[in-house]
Amino acid sequence: MPGKHFDLRTSPQETAVIADAAVGNLAQRLAHRLLDSPPQPAPDDPAQALALLHLLDQLQQAAERLQREAAVAAARAGAGYPQLGAACGLTRQGARRRWPGLFHHSDETPTEHPMMTTPARPFDVLLVEDDVADAMLIEEALSERGARNLVQVTDGVAALEHLRTPGNPRPDLIVLDLNMPRMNGRELLKVLKNDEDLQTIPVVVLTTSTAPGDVTDAYSSHANAYVTKPVNLDEFEQAVQSIDAFYLDTATRPRP
Numbered sequence: 001m002p003g004k005h006f007d008l009r010t011s012p013q014e015t016a017v018i019a020d021a022a023v024g025n026l027a028q029r030l031a032h033r034l035l036d037s038p039p040q041p042a043p044d045d046p047a048q049a050l051a052l053l054h055l056l057d058q059l060q061q062a063a064e065r066l067q068r069e070a071a072v073a074a075a076r077a078g079a080g081y082p083q084l085g086a087a088c089g090l091t092r093q094g095a096r097r098r099w100p101g102l103f104h105h106s107d108e109t110p111t112e113h114p115m116m117t118t119p120a121r122p123f124d125v126l127l128v129e130d131d132v133a134d135a136m137l138i139e140e141a142l143s144e145r146g147a148r149n150l151v152q153v154t155d156g157v158a159a160l161e162h163l164r165t166p167g168n169p170r171p172d173l174i175v176l177d178l179n180m181p182r183m184n185g186r187e188l189l190k191v192l193k194n195d196e197d198l199q200t201i202p203v204v205v206l207t208t209s210t211a212p213g214d215v216t217d218a219y220s221s222h223a224n225a226y227v228t229k230p231v232n233l234d235e236f237e238q239a240v241q242s243i244d245a246f247y248l249d250t251a252t253r254p255r256p
Contacts, residue, residue: 193223
């Protein structure tokens with residue numbers, strides 16, 4: 001996947017020394033230019049030190065703006081939060097906190113919105129999930145396996161509206177949470193599997209519920225699989241990627 005790895009000829013410590021020297025040199029030259037003063041000010045004159053402090057603050061703000069632009073460019077090229085974090089010595093969660101919203105999630109009341117565009121492979125995934133944090137984790141996990149045309153809706157009513165709107169692509173896979181407003185996952189699953197036009201779309205229930213009754217009901221309603229959301233973030237990502245790998249790479253999908 002583009003942007004997944006990168007190699008530098010320097011260690012992080014060597015890169016830091018080079019960056020510090022370059023920024024310090026630039027800041028000194030800019031401070032001299034702003035003050036129009038000789039390179040060696042009087043020892044008791046704080047003007048140059050204050051000008052340098054001001055310039056360094058502005059450079060820090062500029063670097064933060066440029067970092068976000070680079071993060072957006074990397075995300076568009078296929079990098080996820082794990083790669084963005086690794087590039088800056090951050091964890092995945094740290095990268096998400098520094099650059100929130102790179103994948104255009106929303107917590108608005110039931111709606112749908114594309115979360116990735118121009119997929120490299122013709123796989124369409126419909127995510128029926130009202131938890132914004134879980135939706136972000138699922139989207140990141142899918143992005144690790146290649147581009148996906150992923151649409152998120154926040155309840156069963158919005159899911160059916162999307163599925164029954166002429167011109168919308170037919171999903172190759174539906175990932176379904178159980179507990180949602182308006183029409184929950186249990187109700188939506190029954191509707192999907194009793195609809196002649198929609199019943200062949202694979203539906204994987206991905207939920208926090210471990211209740212035996214929920215598992216039995218899901219399979220009685222012809223869910224293709226039931227997966228419990230792991231609490232551990234790495235295990236959560238692995239679970240989503242396993243679903244993606246089987247249903248989009250391994251299993252033969254029915255033709256529309």
